Amino acid sequence: QVQLVESGGGSVRAGGSLRLSCAGETLRFMAWFRQAPGKEREGVAAMYTRDGSTEYAASVKGRFTISREDNKNTLYLQMNNLKPEDTGVYYCAADGRDFPRLGVLQAIRYTYWGQGTQVTVST
Numbered sequence: 821q822v823q824l825v826e827s828g829g830g831s832v833r834a835g836g837s838l839r840l841s842c843a844g845e846t847l848r849f850m851a852w853f854r855q856a857p858g859k860e861r862e863g864v865a866a867m868y869t870r871d872g873s874t875e876y877a878a879s880v881k882g883r884f885t886i887s888r889e890d891n892k893n894t895l896y897l898q899m900n901n902l903k904p905e906d907t908g909v910y911y912c913a914a915d916g917r918d919f920p921r922l923g924v925l926q927a928i929r930y931t932y933w934g935q936g937t938q939v940t941v942s943t
Contacts, residue, residue, distance in 0.1 A: 822847065822932040824912045829937030836902050836941070842895040842912030842934060849915045852886060852897045853927055854939070856908035864910070865897060875924045880902040882907075902941045915932025 824844035837843040851866035865886035874886050887923045912932035923929045
C-alpha cells in the first residue's frame with residue numbers, strides 16, 4: 821500500500837506563494853489535484869517520473885510548478901501569484917500503471933491519494 825502525506829497548505833493573500841509537499845513512494849505518474857467546495861476534483865499538475873515530463877491545467881500554467889526530489893521521495897507543487905480561485909483542498913496522487921499521457925490530469929487514472937491539505941487565498 822502506497823501512503824502519500826501532503827503538507828504546506830495555509831492561508832495567503834492574493835499574489836502570494838505557497839509550496840506544497842507530498843512525501844511518499846515515487847510511482848510512474850504523480851500529480852496534484854484540487855477540490856473547491858461544491859466543485860469536482862480537478863487536475864492541476866502532473867509528472868511522468870520516468871522522464872520528468874510535466875503537464876499543467878491551463879488555469880495554473882505559468883504560475884505553478886511541479887517537481888520531485890528523488891533522494892527525499894518527495895513531490896512538490898510551487899504555487900506563485902496565487903488567486904482566490906485557487907482556494908481548495910489540494911491532494912497528491914500517484915499511480916504505477918502505464919496509461920496514455922492524455923489522461924494524466926484525470927482523477928480516475930490514479931489509485932493512491934493523500935489526505936489533502938487546505939489552501940485558502942484571500943483578496
